[in-house]
Amino acid sequence: MNAQFPFDNTYANLPSHFFYKQKPAPVTKAELIAFNSNLAEELEIKLPNSGLELIFAGQILPEGADPLAQAYAGHQFGYYNPKLGDGRALLLGELDTKSGRYDIQLKGSGTTPYSRNGDGLSWLGPVLREYIVSEAMHHLGISTTRSLAAVGTGDKVLRETVLPGAILTRVAKSHIRVGTFQYFAHNGDIEALETLYKYTKKRHYDDAKSITDFLSRVINAQCDLVTNWLSIGFIHGVMNTDNCSIAGETIDYGPCAFLDKYSASKVFSSIDTHGRYAYSAQADVIVWNMAQLANALLPIVKNNIEVLNEFNELIQKMPSQIRSLWLKKFGKKIGITKSTSEDLKLISGFLNGLASRNEDFTISFRKLIEEPEYFKSVDADWYNAWESRTSDEPDPFSVMASVNPNLIPRNHQIEFAISSALNSNFEPFHRLNVALKLPYEKNSKFSDLELSPTDKEEVVKTFCGT
Ligand code: AMP
């Protein structure tokens, strides 16, 4: 049997300067590391019993695949870069499935005309990291691209040292970014910008009634996403506009990490020297990113003052929109179903307590369910206020248990999975993936994965690894 993907490509039919058609590079020896059979099933993909490694290494192209590298630009750490594009990724094609349209993309499949000085490759570490974290995010209930497969290429990739090459197969609602709009807007290519807008609106927000409504949908999706990140202690690390998806998915997992000890200003990424993308700064950066999207849409609305004012209003109200989502989500984390601004003090009091006692973010919210007396012993005032506020809640403990994960992909466990894989032991990688399928449940088999790192294990810096 040949591989059967229900390909139905539409991006490939857009004007030819939206992309370059490009075939994946040959690899030395493809080896399957992971294959997500549940996701394949959801995507209605039918695969032969053998040879998957050749398909997911891009060596055998399934019928209907039409690989291309997409053009985009973007603000990187606040500075505009007019030419980014897929430098090490290729869109194989789109699947039209019962649950919607999805891009299938290979990441690490060789150079493209956008590679600049890069080699177009990925080494094993970032591939395993993205596989683990994107799937974990999905199971945590957070909008994200997903991982269908990871393969080793048998090639050597030169970074600081020589490392084994790998390719990730990524699944996304689309790979259209804020930076895709910026690319055409900054080139003054209004016709292309309008084409992109019509295409994207139809693909993601078909029922949006106007361009303002379109912008507001993207903003709503991003506000929801970023407050979800905050609620589980996720730090994306590179919230550049080229890493900001119009569909509102978490995309481009690079030096991302999760909070261990709670700190609002926590930064992991080695290149984020000024903390632009620090944990709590993410709520501000998304406003900036959406303002860049609004800017990029302006040439379409020309000088229509009314629309301009509507755009402005949408951006201006983002901080309060984010605050109220944050309040709602963090309220639930301490057992309050309908929090109001009056609960801000209680929520902040909890977080400030964690910061001052140097306590773990994820574990502490679970501790409030499992051993609430602990908080009485360390901060009786806070505890009494919390007990009285939650006393008229019907079931605060179930509310807390439904939103406070027991397991997150902890940085040190990801590092352990990667370093083991470099020694040809993929067991920790597979075990982590299995455990993270049910992050809200307690499973004694995986209790070691709940633990915060020891001082020696703690990951203090993460790297792009590209
Ligand atoms: P990222 O850090 O993944 O958001 O990538 C930023 C830009 O650099 C994108 O245009 C990527 O395609 C490009 N890039 C990253 N790594 C490589 C690589 N190894 N080879 C070529 N281009 C790359």
Ligand code: MG
């Ligand atoms: Mg990127």
